[in-house]
Structure formats: structure tokens, C-alpha cells
Amino acid sequence: MIPRYSRPDMVAIWSPESKFKIWYEIEAHACEAMANLGVIPRENADAVWKAKDVEFDVARIDEIEAVTKHDVIAFLTHLAEHVGSEEARFVHQGMTSSDVLDTCLNVQLVRSADILIKDMEGLLAALKKRAIEHKDTVRVGRSHGIHAEPTTMGLTFARFYAEMDRNMARLKLAREEIATGAISGAVGTFANIDPRVEEHVCEQLGLAAEPISTQVIPRDRHAMFFATLGVIASSIENVAVEIRHMQRTEVLEGAEFFSMGQKGSSAMPHKKNPVLTENLTGLARLVRMSVIPAMENVALWHERDISHSSVERAIGPDACVTLDFALARLTGVIDKMLVFPENMLDNMNKFPGLVMSQRVLLALTQAGVSREDAYSMVQRNALKVWEDRVDFRELLLADADVVAALGEEAINEKFDMGYHTKHVDTIFKRVFGE
Amino acid sequence: MIPRYSRPDMVAIWSPESKFKIWYEIEAHACEAMANLGVIPRENADAVWKAKDVEFDVARIDEIEAVTKHDVIAFLTHLAEHVGSEEARFVHQGMTSSDVLDTCLNVQLVRSADILIKDMEGLLAALKKRAIEHKDTVRVGRSHGIHAEPTTMGLTFARFYAEMDRNMARLKLAREEIATGAISGAVGTFANIDPRVEEHVCEQLGLAAEPISTQVIPRDRHAMFFATLGVIASSIENVAVEIRHMQRTEVLEGAEFFSMGQKGSSAMPHKKNPVLTENLTGLARLVRMSVIPAMENVALWHERDISHSSVERAIGPDACVTLDFALARLTGVIDKMLVFPENMLDNMNKFPGLVMSQRVLLALTQAGVSREDAYSMVQRNALKVWEDRVDFRELLLADADVVAALGEEAINEKFDMGYHTKHVDTIFKRVFGE
Amino acid sequence: MIPRYSRPDMVAIWSPESKFKIWYEIEAHACEAMANLGVIPRENADAVWKAKDVEFDVARIDEIEAVTKHDVIAFLTHLAEHVGSEEARFVHQGMTSSDVLDTCLNVQLVRSADILIKDMEGLLAALKKRAIEHKDTVRVGRSHGIHAEPTTMGLTFARFYAEMDRNMARLKLAREEIATGAISGAVGTFANIDPRVEEHVCEQLGLAAEPISTQVIPRDRHAMFFATLGVIASSIENVAVEIRHMQRTEVLEGAEFFSMGQKGSSAMPHKKNPVLTENLTGLARLVRMSVIPAMENVALWHERDISHSSVERAIGPDACVTLDFALARLTGVIDKMLVFPENMLDNMNKFPGLVMSQRVLLALTQAGVSREDAYSMVQRNALKVWEDRVDFRELLLADADVVAALGEEAINEKFDMGYHTKHVDTIFKRVFGE
């Protein structure tokens, strides 16, 4: 977790304070459930709620842990300092540390997912806004970095929208994956605790009870969660790379926002760097690197080994914090991104009209010209455009063979941009609905 | 794709013959749609169906490709040899190679997913059968490889069932992810082809039309697909590692099937190696290695670059074939796995009765003994068990302090196995339903 | 291993025929060593050499394996068919299958490394040739995809040369890593075989004896080998991405070779796609994906488990074959790559003279102009260039304040290209030596 790539709400979820608060809630709800079942006295359960508004003292808990060498015991000891040690004596009864730790981790992941879902909503809104704004802004579509046929900037934004919308659906599924809790004891048999305690605690925390756990919640769930974050990060990279391409000096069809009036970089507007999207490219790698360790965590020995724990201490906060920051940064970039429609036209006409050459070739063969002759007609004119950057349409209109084959009107018609944009509405309807 | 780790049905999906068959179907359905729309003559569309039952000649297509240097053109040329070149002249009209290639890849992935789903059904059935069979077979649960509390072998099978059942759900979602097709032209604008052609072709092939594509179908879909396979592979590793542990000489609570009557390894039954599950551990790594390249494939340049293609040529068949083989192998292992209940009891009693020491400790403190004294009482007896492997219960019954604190009956009660298995039914109900 | 991305020499190393030949050599040299030590009769050792020129019959060995279920036994049985079963009776004495398998794998990896080293020599030669050719071909250097200061195309080739030269050194170290053999028996104690047999066999095969092995050669060696291939693949991607950028329509400073005279793509020279370097980008991902599984293979259980084997059956040939192909492909690309010096100048002057703005800014402050005023002088002229693409130098020469501060001569001097290329010789000397 690197401060400059972190936002406070997400960081807060992973703070020791939050962790202890969640531990507290788990213990308090468990006591309540045990009181409901008549396992412990009601007054002891009630007493625990006295600490409801306490901000736990992390330094104090650390101090106790230095002695007890056990984090959960340290917390419970500190809790007893608030609740009274007599009153607190049934807290944690029949439970195992992992009941608290694993359920807490999932609460943190669920809350993180909730933030990510909100982030994604913001990104989707920005993408939709820009898609509609540039629905008809023509630019050249490229395959292999090479001009192919015209498309529109709106379609570019719309496909990023569709991709992120899929990511939203995946994120919601990923949230569901880890929205479980377990209070099932040392090996998951509920030997020392009633399964109804688990049910109550999970319900109170907005989780489902894990149908079958061991000492821990099964790690295939977490693997799926982090894999999903990895896919989302890759989509962020996808958008970032597009913008970096758009901003490169020779292309300049778009740019991360900068104001001409500004001092500094605006002294040299040609030196405005796409550092935010480059940064997003790197952040994508960081999020993605959690995926394999999370998968390696699945095969724990028997009812649990603790190898997963150190991994999750790192990737849990790191992947969530980094992805949150990346989604927010990308939203800002999209929202304020500069788009240069004139440059788009200039680029498309770098070899004037040549982008239509394939359509002309097709028309010639459809008009009955042999494939070989058609090639030859296109080639001799295309080469002139390539070498001298003269206008392709003019050349064709001056080429007697081409005119003979197609007629002037048909030649001109081949250069009609509407031909390429006629289905933009259809596609927008597919993506955005009505 | 390694022959010894491959099964024929899955391999067949990825054969050149299957690929060309699918290409054919795409082209034929597209012609039909174009005829329906009045774009091409009905008789030309009909003519294409003449090749319906043709097994395409891969060697011949390769021969043509050696000249044309283009796989789709080679195929179309060969198709015309069957259909007649006049009749075939509208085939592929307005389409781009990727329309065929990408839609075909997704058909192959969908069919692969269908096999994997069937594999998973088999695995679930085997796990359920063994879970029910060993529902009450007591063994010791272990955390950190160390004995903790009793559980049952049925719970072990049941938790693998639950994990694989989650994988089944993920697999179905993964299938949905890649069940789309695109016939949208060079940059996805449908400039040269009606979107209704795409809809028709996709419907016929059991796919959804990709709402917005470029020259290609967006690769976040494939990233999600392979990520899901990676999670499933990790779960396979999880089960495999459990069995490898069970079979090691010192544990011997279970083993991959072997028959005592057999010659060969049975001469030395103590040398029967868990090679199938070790192999599954390796195969899991192989499936998992597809995940990151699939994610790196997402950020293509503009409307497409072709960097993803070589990656998919490898991981497409390799990950699907390997996972299919692994699921089938694991199903066989589970189905016939040897379970040794007596050894389970022997192991649990390696330090006789010591597995119950924590329960005794708890009982002592609950009976009002101070934590310090309770520790001391347990410790002095536990150490004797540890050193001399005498029976813990006998020692406790002979320890006046312990007897004074708990009474004989309560001491004996602590060694009741039913205490640990009392909720097995509850858990089975959660996992398997009624 | 995908046929279209494979070359025959490397493929041959990984064929069953090669494998059996190497197995044979290991067994024959081992017999010889045992005869030398008086452990087996000389005539039996000599007899094994009768099979020296035999091409082993893979189908026959497979047939035997179908019965024996053991590949090494199948081979030995077949070998006895050539040597005579009486004469062959001491073959493999005291050895374990892994002695043969692991030593063979390393021979294959060493031979693969030798090919890769030769490939690298070819690539280095091509890079050096093109570096010298374009030593003084000026092009703009770019950071963040944005024009920065002038550099030369020769420096670009030279830095790729230096990077690949480092990779050559790494490759040689990687070769050394896996150039060991082991003939040390079931758990590496030489219980049934003299260590001098191992020494003899290794010496004959050009390997070092593994100082300490278990049943297998330690896998940290292989992890290091594949990690090195992963780094080399990443460097290939680095070069590939540069060329892909150079070839994009708006940049067009270079291109993969194509001939204008050619039919086909040359009809539309603007549509020549950098498919080879895009392909290399994908192949890099494929090679790189071996790295993590190779590392996961290191932690085998005790004296060996066989989880590594399936992984190596895949990544051994796949990574070597793919990297060989990629190096050869890249060499071809570099060797024949088109370079367009005029376009380089055109691009540098997209905003005429603006690439020198930072130098002017520096000169102004050094001439005593305040930072604020200097910024303002540069900015007002730079903005005109940015907006109207007029010549920056002309504007400066017409700006009284700038002329007052610097003088005409100094202004002109700032646009001298020699300023930027004056150390090219120094750098070339560093990279290529004298």
C-alpha cells in the first residue's frame, strides 16, 4: 500500500482500528446469540455492548500482544478492560481465533468490494457521458496500429463502457464469493459452539454462513475474488493504453486534461505527458500480481495451514487499495479528457482518402472488374498517395479505367463517411439500452 | 497439449477439422441471413449448404494456404471447390477474417466448457458418494499438520464437494462469458454487413451477439474464462494435496487405488506412490499458468493488435485439454480411493487421548480452577503422554487434583467422540440439502 | 509447441527419438564406467555399444510400455532386443529411473541453450549491423510517447544490442545452471552405484556431476533457467513494441520488411501490418508463463515428488521452442527492417522546432532572464507553433525580447542537431568497443 496511490476510505477499512471494531462486533453478536440460546447469561451478553462506541486503543492492544504473543487474546484482554473482566468472561467461548480472523477478513473484503462497486459506477457514468458526447466524432479505426476504416470516438468510449459494465457484474459476483463468515471451531465441526451462533453473527454482519468450513473459510473464494480484481485491472490497462496512444505526439487525438492557461507544462504544451494513464498501466500490473499467490493459497494442508495469512496481509489491502485508487484516477481521466476531433480528421487523412481504398477495391470487383485488374487500378493510385500524399479520390476521378468501371458518382459515394457510421445508433442501443 | 494428459473428445474440439467445420457453419449461416435480408441471392445461400456433411480436407487447405498465405482465404478457396466457385461467390461478403476466427474460438471455448461442466458433474457425484460413505468415519482434524480435534472423513469429502460445487457455478458463468460471437467487420462498425447477420449467426450457434466489438471480441471475456480455469485447477491441487498427505507412509489414512492381488507394486504395498495426485498437482500449475497471459491479452492496441493470437493458440487448447484430463483423473482417484479407518484411529491415538487435552483444559477452568493451575494439571499429564505414549485419560483419572476438580464421570465424558460429530448431520444438510 | 512457431532443430532435441538416444548414451557410458571399475564384465559393457548407431523404434517402445507401464523399463527391454538380453543384463544396474530421466532432461536443456546462444549471436550481429548503418540517422527521442530531444536510430539499435548482449551473458549462465547430471540412486546416497559412474557419465555428456542430489536434480536450477528465458522474452517484447510503434500509420519511421513490387498487401502499402512483432509480443507472454510454474516446482516433498514432471513435459519443449523461434523471427525482422529517415525528420518537425524549446528556455535563464520571464517568452512562441504549426526558430528570431536576451547567433545555435549527437561515438565505443 503506497500512500500516493491510496484513498482514505479504502485505507480505513484495512486499519487496525477497523479490524478491532469488526472483531468486537463478531464477539458481541456471538455473545448475544449464545445468550439467546441460553448458553451464557443474558447480562454478560448485554455487558459486552457497553463497548459499542469504544474506539479501541491499538497501542494498548499491541502492548498486551507483546506479552501474550497472540493477537486475538490481546484484543480480548483489552476488551475486558472496557467491559469488566467478570462480565467479559464468556466472550469468545467455544470459538477459535480463526472464527474471528476469517470472518473479519471477509467483512473487510465485502466493504472493499462495496467501495469498488461505487467506484465502478462513477467510471461507468463518466464513460457513458463521454460516449454520448462523442457519438458522432469520426476517427479512424486501427488494426495493428494501422489505419483500417472510420469509426467514432463515441464507439471507443462505448466499448470501454461495455467492458467496465461486465466488470461491474463480475465485481458483484466477486463480492458474493467472499460474503461469508464462519464460526465453527478448531476444525469446523461446531464441537464447542452451536451452529446457530454462526448464523446469527453472519446475519448481523450481512454475510452468509459458510456451509462447510474447516478451521478456516475455504480459499477458493478468495482466489476468485482476487482473480476478478486482476481482470478489472487488465481492463483499466486496456483503457489506459488507448489514451496513451491517443496522446502521443504524432497522434494527438486526445490527452489527459491540462489547461492552456496553466503555468508550467503549458509553457510547452507539446510536452504534456500522459503520466496518469502510464501510472494506471503500472498499477494494473500491481493488482494483477495478487492473482497467482491467491491461487497458490487454495491448497492448504488438511484443516488449515497458515501459509495464506502472510499473503493476505499483503494482497488484501494492497490489491483493494490500489484498484480503488486506479478506478478513481481513471474516472477523473475519462471525465476531463481532452478530445481533439480535428486532429482525428487530420490523421485519417494522413494519406488523403487512402483509408477508403479497400471499399474502392471491393466496388471494382463487384462492378465486374477482375480481381487482378482491380488490384492494379487501386495500387497505381494508392502508391501515388503513399508517396506524394495527394488525394486518392482526385486520382481515382482522373483515372479513366476506374471512372469507366464505377462512374463518378459511385466513386464519390465511396468516400461518404455516413456509410461507416450508419449503425452507431444500433450499437449504442445495444450498449446503453433505450 | 501433451498426449498423455489429453482426452479425445476435448482434443477433437481443437482439431483443424473441427475448426474448419465451425468456420463453415459461420459462413453458411451468414449467407442464409444475407439471403433472408435480400442482400445475396437465395440460391447462393442454399448452395453453401451442399457442403453440410463434408469433412474438410485439412491437407488441401494447408496446400492452398502455402500459396495464399492467409488461412481464411485458403479455407474459402477450398470451400468453393465443394460448392462451386460461382455459387460460392457471396460467401464471406462484407465480413472480416476475425469475424470468423473470433466467433469460432468462442464456439470452441463454449464446447470445451460443456465438457468441463460434464466432468465436474462426475467429480461432484464421486465426492458426494464418498462423503456419504464416510460420513461417520472419524479421523483427527489437523491444523498446521498438527492434530487438533476429531472430525470425519465424510466432512473432508463434503468440503471438497462444496468447493467443487462453487467451481461448477463459476464454470457456468465462465461459459456465459465467452458465449458470444461477432460479425461486425474491420473495426466493428458493421459498415459492410448488416447487424442482423451477426444476430442470426450467433443464434444458430448458441451464442449471444457481442453488443459492441471492434475487429475482435473484447479479451476481458477470455481473461475471465482462463482465470476461472485457474481457480478450478487450484481446487484440484487442494484435493490432490490432501490425498498425498493421507497416503504418506507415516499417515496412511488413504491411498490411490491399488489391488493387493496385483503383481508389481503390490509386492511392496508400502511403496505404492500417490503418483496420480502428484501429477494433478503439476497439472494445476500448468492450467494456472494461462491466467496471466490471458490477462496481458486484454490491452490490445486500438481496434485490435494480433498479439493475443499466438497466446490463445497455445493456452486455448492447452488449458482446456489439461483441465479436462485433470478433472477426469481426479474423479477416478476419488471414486476408487482407498480409505483406512483403522489407521485414522491409530493416528489419532498416536499420543493416546492427547487430542482431547484442550477440552480438558477448558473443563478445568469452567469448573473454577485457575487458569494457571489448570495449565499445570494438563501439562504434567500431557508431558507423560508425549514422552511415554501412555493413555491420557488413565493419567487424568489417576491424578487426584484433576479428579477432585472434575469427577470421574466428567473426565470420561471429555473423551466421548460423539461430542465432536454431533453436528455432522447439520453440515451435510447444508452441503447436500435434504 | 505450436508447429507454426517452431523450428526443426529445436523440435528435434525434444523428440522421442532424441530422448531415447540420450537415454542410451547415459546407460552405455554408465556400463563403461562400471566395467572400468570392475563392477560388471567388460564384454557386457562393450556389447551395449553395438547399438551405437541404432535409431530406436519409438512405436516399439510405446508398445512395450503399454504392457510394462514404465517408460524406462520399456526402453531397456527394447535396448535388450538390439544388444541381446544376456549381454544387456547389467544395463541400468544400481540406477534409478530418475538418474536417466533427469540427466536426459538436462542434456536436452543444454542442447537447447546451445541453439539459443547461436540464435542470440545472429540477433546481435543483425542489431550491430543496423546500429552502425543508422548511427547518425537522427530521430526524435520520446519519453511518455511525447517528443523530448533528438537522438539517433543507431542509438536505438545499439541499446537493443547492449540489452541482448546482457541476455547472452545470462543465457550462458543459465546453460551452466542446468549442465549437471546425477546418477546417485533412489535417494541420492549412491547406495547401489559408485559415484565414479556418475562422474564418468557426466564427463562424457559434457555435464558436471551434481554435487548433491536426491532422487532428482534440485529444481532451483531449472527455475533459474526458465526465469532467464522469461527475461530474454521480455527483452524481445521490448524491441517488438518499439518496432510496432515505429510502424503505426501516424509515426511510420520504420516497418517490417515488405517490397513495393509485391502483389497483395503492397496494393495498399498503408495497410502493411507489423504482424511479426505483434506476434513476438504474444510469444513473449508464452515464454514468460513458464517462469512461475518452474519456481513452484522447486519445493518438492522430501527426496522428490513427481509434481514437477508434468510441468516440465510442457514447459521444457514449449519455452525452448518458442524462444528459439522468437529469436530467429526477431533477427529476420531487424535484419531487413525498413527505416524511413525522412519521416523521422518530418515527425520531429511536427511542431517545427518545438523540440528545442527546453534548450531555449535553459539558454534564456542562463543568459540572466528570470525564470518567469523566460517561461513567458517561450510560452508565447510555443503556443503559436502548437496552434499554427509555424516555425519556432523563425518566431524566436522575430521576438525582440528573445533576440535581445540571446542574440541571433545563439538562437540559431540552439537548433544545431550536432549538439545532440556529439556523444554518439562515445556511446558506440562503450557498447561495441573499439
Next chain:
Amino acid sequence: MIPRYSRPDMVAIWSPESKFKIWYEIEAHACEAMANLGVIPRENADAVWKAKDVEFDVARIDEIEAVTKHDVIAFLTHLAEHVGSEEARFVHQGMTSSDVLDTCLNVQLVRSADILIKDMEGLLAALKKRAIEHKDTVRVGRSHGIHAEPTTMGLTFARFYAEMDRNMARLKLAREEIATGAISGAVGTFANIDPRVEEHVCEQLGLAAEPISTQVIPRDRHAMFFATLGVIASSIENVAVEIRHMQRTEVLEGAEFFSMGQKGSSAMPHKKNPVLTENLTGLARLVRMSVIPAMENVALWHERDISHSSVERAIGPDACVTLDFALARLTGVIDKMLVFPENMLDNMNKFPGLVMSQRVLLALTQAGVSREDAYSMVQRNALKVWEDRVDFRELLLADADVVAALGEEAINEKFDMGYHTKHVDTIFKRVFGE
């Protein structure tokens, strides 16, 4: 970087204070070199050294950065506050930020490598000590987790020593990989700075001058560095997994240190968990996850993009800190590890004498018994051992056929442990030299 898995010396290298100190040294040495070359006045160079013992004020620099939005400028501004802004006016002249940042990163990596090398020395010493101590401690060697033939605990430690010794060599090479600096300007042409400045600075900092750089030092170097850390981490996992196996309840041949006298866990010695080595298993995953992003960082666009930066901000400190901690932790574990030779013998005799069955089988066939009969003789006795755990040697001595074939003496000889340990000296000599 997780505090509980961090050690202060390594953390210090990556602190802002260290970073600014290194920046300072780079700038000061550069000024000196420029003064030597007569490029700037000697007194200005001298003045910079006034700040030699300054602890830079991180909060103050952050404050300035909040205004300037540029970390290097903020630092230079703060430096001027110490040196005097007139005196400091030549600092950084002709340099680019990356000259400072990249050279600093490499200094940090070199210093980290130095700590890791020292860690490795400690680990090697511990492994050697334990190897010598347990050179003759017999235990059973295992393949596939199954008993194979006897070996010694010393050989286990010795092979880990050999593996770590290879890692030491790799680490030194990795250190060399990143021990370069670059002060070459905006695109690496030395346009504004003399190459001799670079040479001087690098020499002073113990680095080599990067022969050819762009704006940045090429990232294949860093990829190789992190790949090497990944291999070392995998070796740590290898050792950790061995110890975890040794400590599991059924095996108990060794354990992480605990004292019987201790309170707490010692109350239940059978519940002492191998949490340190489990933790090391997880830490290995964390270190390893840096490898792929470091490789993805290699292909930067043109003379640099900044995507690598965020990745390195994370993996630079994280991988180094985690590996340092892991090496130290492992050293402690090895140094104090409990070894239980009696349990080793007990385990080997779980099926008494059966571990020698293969040797008996071999002896029978060598004595002229047919393979079939030999199998049968071994099998009938082995099965009794397997089922009733009686002594194999006793059974053989009571089996008339076996005695007839081998004689009593030869049978007894097959159970001689010295047969298996006779080459331990040879192997130790190979590993440790004289």
C-alpha cells in the same frame, strides 16, 4: 511492506531519509565532477558538500512538493535552503530527474543485495553447522512421500546448503546486474552533460556507468534482479516445506524450536505448530509475485514511459524487505531446529525392515532366483509386515526359500545401515570441500 515481516536495516534503505541522502550524494558528486571539468565553479561544487551531514527534513520536502508537484525539484529547493540558493544554482545542471531517481533506485537495490548476501552467509553457516552435526543421523529417504531407502539428516541439511550456496552465487550476479548508474540526460545522449560526470558519480557510489541508457536505465536488469529473488524465495519454500513435513504429528522427526520448560504451548507439546515455516511458505509467494510485473516492466515505450515506476515503488522495498526477513527467519529456524533421531528410526521401522525389501529383491535375482519367484518370496513376507507390522528380517530368516537362496549371513547383511551411508563422506566433500 508489512511491519511484522520487516527488519529495520532493510527498511531503512527504503526510507525517504535514505532516498534523499542518496539523491544528495548523486548531486554533490555530479557538481564535483562538473567542477573538475571546469563546467561549473569549484566554489559552488564545494558549497554543496556543506550539507554533507544534514539529515534532510522529509516533512519540509513534502511541503515544497505540495506546491511544485515535482519531487526532485522539491528536494533541490530544500537543498538550496541548506547550501544557499546562490551557491546551489549549478546543482542538477544538465541533468534530468531520472538521472537521480534511477541511479538512486540502483543504489538502494545494491545496498539491499548487500544485506541479502549477509543474510545468506548466516543461513549457509547455520545449514553447514546442522549438516555436520547430523551427518550420520539416519533417517529414511522418501520419494512421493513414501519410504524409499535410508539417508541421513546431514545429507538433507547439506543439500539445502548446496542449494543456498547456488543462490548466493545468483544473488551476487543479481547485485552486479543492477549495480549501474546513469547520468545521461533526457534521452540518454548526454546532450547537456558530459559523460565523465556520469563516470565520476558512478565510481563514487560504487556503480558502473550504464554503457547505454535512454532517459532510464534499461529494465531487463531489474527483471533479472527480481527473478533471482523469486528463485531464492522458492528455495526458502523448499526448506520450509521439508520442516513442516518433519513436524507433522505423525512424522515428528524435527520441529521448530520450543522449550519444554516454557509455559503456554508447552502445556501441549503435541500442539506446537510449525508456524514459522508455514509463514515462510507464504512469504515465498509474496516475493515471487514480483517477478512477472518486473518482467512486464521491460517493454517501455521508446526512450521511457513511466509505467514501471509505480510497480517498483511497491516491489522494490516489498520484495527486498520480505526476502531479508524470510532469510533471517529461516536462519533462526535452522539454527535452533529440534531434531528427533529416535523418531527417525521409529518411522523408518513403521513397517519393520520393509524399507530394505527392494535390496532383498535385487539380491534374490542376483543370486539366480527368477524375477517371478523373487517377487513372490518378497511379497508373501512383505504383506505380513504390512498387515501385522512384524519384523521383515525375522520373516525372511524363517522363510526356507529365502534362506536357501541367500543364506542367513547375506540376509542379515541386507539390513546393514552402513551400506546406505558409505558415500556420505564423499558427498560432504563435494559440498563443503575439505
